[in-house]
Ligand SMILES: Nc1ncnc2c1ncn2[C@@H]1O[C@H](COP(=O)(O)OP(=O)(O)O)[C@@H](O)[C@H]1O
């Protein structure tokens with residue numbers, strides 16, 4: 001396949017489209033997906049995870065995460081994508097130990113996470129959350145040194161604190177660290193603020209970063225730099241990461257594997273090239289089809305149908321009210337009943353190079369449907 005054909009649909013306008021050097025080379029090379037790394041065992045995993053929030057404003061309970069299996073390997077970057085409200089942040093916060101799930105479990109290094117204060121404290125040394133808005137994450141009255149030293153101090157890591165802070169700042173690209181330690185957040189650019197937040201996470205020597213929309217509040221010009229930093233940290237420190245993003249361009253540029261979430265469930269998971277270039281689930285295809293496409297001069301479009309509501313999950317396949325594959329079935333096709341009445345089995349954490357939660361996935365002819 002020619003290089004130009006390897007662009008995911010919409011990559012040029014997908015927000016993080018022009019990521020010169022993200023993968024360590026010029027712009028053209030930056031959109032080559034990373035090789036999927038050989039399996040080295042899961043560092044982080046969720047099994048059958050469910051998070052139900054109590055009803056608000058007279059509505060029923062919200063099943064924000066509704067039976068999710070997902071695994072992240074050592075040194076692997078997994079992108080979690082999906083529309084707003086599909087449960088990405090709830091899953092990320094559960095992985096970071098900030099939400100105690102209603103059902104299922106989070107596992108780190110093959111052991112279930114316990115929710116005692118001591119167990120959570122230990123866990124957070126290994127799994128660190130990076131949020132979308134660095135300005136909100138940083139205390140405006142705390143200088144860079146204190147911001148980065150906060151985690152180590154809380155964990156009693158006071159020995160060689162200055163060296164630990166310097167090293168974390170350098171690793172985060174704030175060099176020389178001496179030029180930054182005395183500054184306050186308002187004296188830094190958005191990109192530098194996000195680097196300070198990442199340095200704060202690194203100061204604890206974690207194995208995994210869980211980053212919730214880590215570049216969506218940043219200018220397009222610095223998004224690529226922050227993504228490149230996360231890639232470098234993986235390469236230099238062997239860090240694993242789960243990157244939450246509604247932006248498929250971010251997933252394309254950084255991930256080894258992509259998991260697509262719809263209404264609290266993972267509906268498709270596989271290598272970045274499989275999922276973004278050869279999507280099989282009708283929802284993944286719909287997400288890709290509405291991206292802007294500079295080659296076809298097509299502006300972004302809205303996904304058809306009602307946005308999903310976790311307080312009113314449809315029976316059968318939860319995507320069926322919006323599904324173009326179901327809509328294209330001939331009248332009287334018996335498979336339509338399956339879609340409308342039978343829940344689709346939950347995907348396991350791994351299995352083959354790609355998993356798809358669709359009753360008709362086996363029948364789907366990828367050449368038949370327009371992407
Ligand atoms: N604390 C909460 N109480 C009730 N509902 C919530 C709460 N947090 C999130 N939700 C609901 O759960 C669903 C998933 O939210 P979220 O995980 O933030 O989605 P995403 O990050 O994909 O936009 C949304 O419908 C949201 O309104």
Ligand code: SF4
Nearest residue numbers: 317320323339358359
């Ligand atoms: S199971 Fe049916 S409704 Fe659901 S995604 Fe597949 S074709 Fe569409």
Ligand SMILES: [Mg+2]
Nearest residue numbers: 085088089090
């Ligand atoms: Mg979110």
